[in-house]
Amino acid sequence: MIEYYQHRARKRFGQNFLQDASVIKQIMHSINATPEDRLLEIGPGKGALTQSLLDSGAQLDAVELDKDLIPILNQRFANKLNFNLHQGNALKFNLDSLNTAPNRLRVVGNLPYNISTPLIFHLLNKIGTICDMHFMLQKEVVKRLAASPGSSYWGRLSIMTQYHCYVEHLFNVSPGAFNPPPQIDSAIVRLVPHAVLPHPTKHYELLKRVVREAFSQRRKTLRNTLKVLLSDAEIKAASVDSDLRPERLDLAAFVRLARQLAISNPLA
Known part of the structure; x- marks a missing residue:
C-alpha cells in the first residue's frame, strides 16, 4: 500500500x-x-x-x-x-x-x-x-x-x-x-x-443534436424521439428504420441522420 x-x-x-x-x-x-x-x-x-x-x-x-x-x-x-x-x-x-x-x-x-x-x-x-x-x-x-x-x-x-x-x-x-x-x-x-475518422461528417453539430434527441427517451422509437427534427419520411430517406429504438443504430446511421437533417432543414 x-x-x-x-x-x-x-x-x-x-x-x-x-x-x-x-x-x-x-x-x-x-x-x-x-x-x-x-x-x-x-x-x-x-x-x-x-x-x-x-x-x-x-x-x-x-x-x-x-x-x-x-x-x-x-x-x-x-x-x-x-x-x-x-x-x-x-x-x-x-x-x-x-x-x-x-x-x-x-x-x-x-x-x-x-x-x-x-x-x-x-x-x-x-x-x-x-x-x-x-x-x-x-x-x-x-x-x-x-x-x-x-x-x-x-x-x-x-x-x-x-x-x-x-x-x-x-x-x-x-x-x-x-x-x-x-x-x-x-x-x-x-x-x-482515430488517425482517420471512420465516419466523418461535415455536420458535426447536427450529429450531436440528433444523438442527444434520439436518446432523450431511449425506450421510444426514432419516429417519436426525432419528430422535432425529422419526419418519418426523412428518417427513412437516411436509410434508417424509424421503428427502431436509438440503441439499435450504429454510428454510421447517426451520421446519415445528421446529413439528412442538414438537407431537410438547412437552418437547423
Whole structure:
C-alpha cells in the first residue's frame, strides 16, 4: 500500500484515493510513459500515480481542484524539474495553455465519478491536441464508452466518444484499491483518437443534436424521439428504420441522420 499524508477524502469532490501499488504498476504499464512524453494528470489527489509518472522522466502537468491537496503535492514534488502543478477545475482548464504540439498530449487520471462524463466531453472538444487518454472510471461508465450498438450501454457517450476515438476497456479495479473504498467497481480505459475518422461528417453539430434527441427517451422509437427534427419520411430517406429504438443504430446511421437533417432543414 502507498503511504498517505493526512487528508480526509471529501465527498463533494468525489475523492477516492488510489492506494494499491500493484494497480498503479498495471496502470503505468498500460500508459508506458517515456521521457519524450508530455503528460497531463487530472486529479492527482495525494500523488499516488504522480510519483510513477514523474519517475518515467516525462514532463508532467497536473490539475487539482482541492486547495488543501496543493501543499501536499508541492511538498512531495515541487523540487521535480519535470513537474508543474495547476490549482483549478479540470472542466475549465484550457489545454491550449500547455502549448503542446498537435496530437502530442497524453492525458491520465483517476477521475472523480461525479464529473467523469462532462470531463470526457470537454476533452473531446480539444481532441486535436491529444495523443491518447488513460482514465480510471466507474466501471459502468467504461462499459458505456466501449459499448456496441444493440447493447443497453450504447448511448450518447458511446457514440460521441467513438466518433473521435478507439476505446479499449483495459482492466477492472476493485473497491479495496482505494481509500476510502467506493461503493462501486472501477475500470481503466484507453481512448486513442482515430488517425482517420471512420465516419466523418461535415455536420458535426447536427450529429450531436440528433444523438442527444434520439436518446432523450431511449425506450421510444426514432419516429417519436426525432419528430422535432425529422419526419418519418426523412428518417427513412437516411436509410434508417424509424421503428427502431436509438440503441439499435450504429454510428454510421447517426451520421446519415445528421446529413439528412442538414438537407431537410438547412437552418437547423
